[in-house]
Amino acid sequence: MALLTSDEKKRISDAVVEAEANTGGEIVTAVIPESDDYAFRELLFGTGAGILAFIILALFIGPFGRFLDRLFWTESTTLLPLAMGTVSLLTGAVFYFLFQIPALDRFIVGRRTMAEAVNHRALRHFVESAAYDTVDRTGILLFISVLERRVELIADKGINAQVAPDTWDRIVSSLVRGIGEKRTAEAIVTAVKEIGTVLAEHVPPRPDDENELSDGPTELGKGS
Numbered sequence: 031m032a033l034l035t036s037d038e039k040k041r042i043s044d045a046v047v048e049a050e051a052n053t054g055g056e057i058v059t060a061v062i063p064e065s066d067d068y069a070f071r072e073l074l075f076g077t078g079a080g081i082l083a084f085i086i087l088a089l090f091i092g093p094f095g096r097f098l099d100r101l102f103w104t105e106s107t108t109l110l111p112l113a114m115g116t117v118s119l120l121t122g123a124v125f126y127f128l129f130q131i132p133a134l135d136r137f138i139v140g141r142r143t144m145a146e147a148v149n150h151r152a153l154r155h156f157v158e159s160a161a162y163d164t165v166d167r168t169g170i171l172l173f174i175s176v177l178e179r180r181v182e183l184i185a186d187k188g189i190n191a192q193v194a195p196d197t198w199d200r201i202v203s204s205l206v207r208g209i210g211e212k213r214t215a216e217a218i219v220t221a222v223k224e225i226g227t228v229l230a231e232h233v234p235p236r237p238d239d240e241n242e243l244s245d246g247p248t249e250l251g252k253g254s
Contacts, residue, residue, distance in 0.1 A: 033061045033176065033249055038215035043246040045219040049226025050241065055168040055189060055233040057225055058161045059218060059247040064177035065151035067253035068139050072129040075138045080122025087114045132177055144178040151175065152182035155250070162186055164242050168233045170225055172218070174209065181205050183225075192232045201225060218247070 034042070046057050087094050095110050102109060129135055136144065152173035156162055161169035167188030174181050183198045201224050208217020 033063065034215060034247060039247055041215055042218050042222065045222040045226075046245040049222050049229070050245070052235065053168075053226065053229035053233045054166055054235045054239050055170060055229035056161065056164050056241075056243045057222055057229070057245075058156075058159045058169060058171045058243055059174075059222065060152075060155050060159070060171065060250055061174045061176065061247060062151065062250040062254070063175075063252040065144075065175045065180075065253070066147035068135060071139050071143075072126055072135065075129055076122045076126030079125035080118045083121035084114060084118040087117060135177065136179075145180060148173070148175040148178050148180040148182055152184055155248075156184045159248065160243060164188075166233065166236075168229065169243065170229070172205075172221060172225065174205075174214075174218070179206070179209070181209070189229065189233055193228055197228060 042059055046059065049057055091110070091114075094114070098109055098113055129138055152171065152175075155173060156169075156171045159171065161171045161184070163169070164186065167186045169186045170189065171184045172181070173184070181202045183202050185193065185198065201221050204224075205217045205221040208214070208220065211217075
């Protein structure tokens with residue numbers, strides 16, 4: 031499922047073109063469903079839920095055994111351990127799939143781990159997109175990771191040394207707020223315009239200025 035519609039992509043691309051018309055800087059935008067594959071943690075917590083279920087059944091093995099006897103009308107010696115194993119496996123599987131729900135996924139993974147994952151993926155895309163390799167080292171990456179609800183703004187050293195960090199913080203905060211209000215494309219367009227204003231102030235266009243990077247937003251694959 032696309033994170034942005036064709037119309038939204040065009041609006042963002044047009045905003046980048048407009049912003050770059052008044053500066054020698056380059057703006058790159060990217061959106062990703064999630065910045066890492068958190069399957070290991072989901073499996074770990076699902077396994078933990080299954081083990082907990084087994085422990086609870088073991089603590090109440092007497093009542094559970096009598097329940098099985100009444101339910102199946104049998105005194106088989108294999109029924110009880112098989113039932114305990116089955117219930118434990120099903121519990122683990124159910125919780126594993128429950129942890130695919132974004133809100134629960136964020137809860138078990140944790141803010142710090144997700145923040146690190148988004149930062150690492152954004153830095154990687156900064157290199158992959160060649161935003162680090164512009165003529166005057168004035169590339170800027172605006173990186174949105176949906177599951178983690180995080181935005182990374184990475185500015186190359188040619189512009190970063192001239193701009194106070196809180197300038198970028200304000201742009202990021204406004205963008206995060208807009209995404210939270212389900213105005214993703216509109217919020218990205220606004221952020222691009224604000225970045226363009228900052229770049230125009232500190233990085234005027236060169237006489238031989240060329241468009242070095244793609245203007246359209248890049249949609250990255252989940253956990254890629």
